[in-house]
Amino acid sequence: MGQEVESKVDMRRRVHDLQSQVDELKELVNTLLSVICEEPDGVHTGAAPMIPGQSTSKFCM
DSSP: OHHHHHHHHHHHHHHHHHHHHHHHHHHHHHHHHHHHHHHHSSGGGTOOOOTSSSSSSOOOO
C-alpha cells in the first residue's frame, strides 16, 4: 500500500514537472512567433541586406 502511494506522489511530481516544461515551451514559441510576425524580413528596420534594383516588399531571408 505504501509503495502505491509513493508511486502516485512520484507520478504527480512528474506531471507537474512536465507541465512546467510545457508552459516554458509555450512561452518560447509565442515569443518566437511574435518576433517572426513583427519583422518577417527585416527590411523596415534596415537589418536585411538589400539587392540593388530589387523591390523591397515582403522578402523573407
